Amino acid sequence: MTAAPATADGELGAALAALADDPERRPLLVALDFDGTLAPLVDDPDDSRMLPAAADALARLARTPGVLLALVSGRSVVDLHRRAGAPVGTVLIGSHGNERGRVGTYGLERDAIRLDPDQAELLVAVGAGLTAAARGRDGVWVQHKPAAAVLHTRMAAPDVARAATAQGLALADSLGIAALHGKDVVEIAVVLASKGDALAALRTELGAAVVLYAGDDTTDEHAFATLGPTDLAVKVGPGATVARLHTADPRTFCAHLAEFARALD
Template identity: 70%
Template structure:
């Protein structure tokens, strides 16, 4: 139950609370921040095949036209990868690598706020990557992605036994090196920076002076953001599973519909 007595699994609750927020002109500036995979885009086995739903793209374009509203995508993907596939309007803030990277969509492409690692962090990142490569070696469907400040072990395409073993070894690498690991859906991301989606979202909120935040996500990594936001903000879990979010929608299609209704109510 939410504080207002609405059931978390009531599919009508999220659209209703968004409509109420749209009608409250005092709650501006407004930050609308969203995860990408599993939230705007249905989950697929091949990450390169992931695309936002056309209805979600349309809803984001409508939201971007509303004065006092800032859009942001908050993803585990690298910033360049997120920008390449996001299909979001100019001015959208992009937060990648679970909070480790930040930029903005400009008229002529991605405006990237660069990450500066010191020599010790650079050396540690090499060790993280090597450790995850060992966890992946000899296991079909397990692979390692390298980011500016992290390495990611992917297991979505692996058989369950291989995925479990690789995940266990990936988490052990982080523990051995004394660095932060994020265990999400079929991924272990090991970063040399101590960041989460929640801390990145809090920083963006402060920079914007946002009076209210809407955040939607589907993954365990989104729980950091749900937990760090205020009780008066709107947090939406997409899909099944335990959550600290205050509202839930069943799937990305339902979220796209809710966002379209939100944009219409704001107009």
């Protein structure tokens, strides 16, 4: 990985304009992370709101022929559906690739997750272990997902967050599972998937010739890593990345995305 350049918005704008202008580069799969990419990061995930420019861009992209739209998030599919209000036809990949759904005319069409007995038992152990890591620690809480549990530390004091995180990572170690350690979260999943696996599978299924993927977190690096030289990988915000393109924050990214969607529309 290399450190992302401080300002690369000109390069991003040019790459998006070239993609919009080239009808040969279709079908185009536009796959976007949600928190920190389409919505500014907030302390409480329940307060997260998509930026108006993003909502406008998604609506335009959804009605553009040759463009396929997907949101790819660590959130559960149900949460992502409610939170994002994405247009009909949008594919929703949730829980870092462990869940899949689609926005239908009458609501969420959700693919089932099936846990085998070992995975179900492991999920109980993960939930209990992370709950123990949160107990007595102010600002630390546990979210239970269909195939994972997540320790959230964003609202905790730094030393409290560090201790809880260490306990969460030790739990994953003791259970022999690789934890996803993202921004202020430790997620332990009992079904192994990544945003990269899910993106690669979706791309094949849809027969996409080109993929535009944007994300802000370490978990998005798995998705960036699946992209080829003619795809567009966009890192949103600071941090080391394998993505070729970069922009400062969700606001600058969504402004680019809105312009791109208008150029296509």
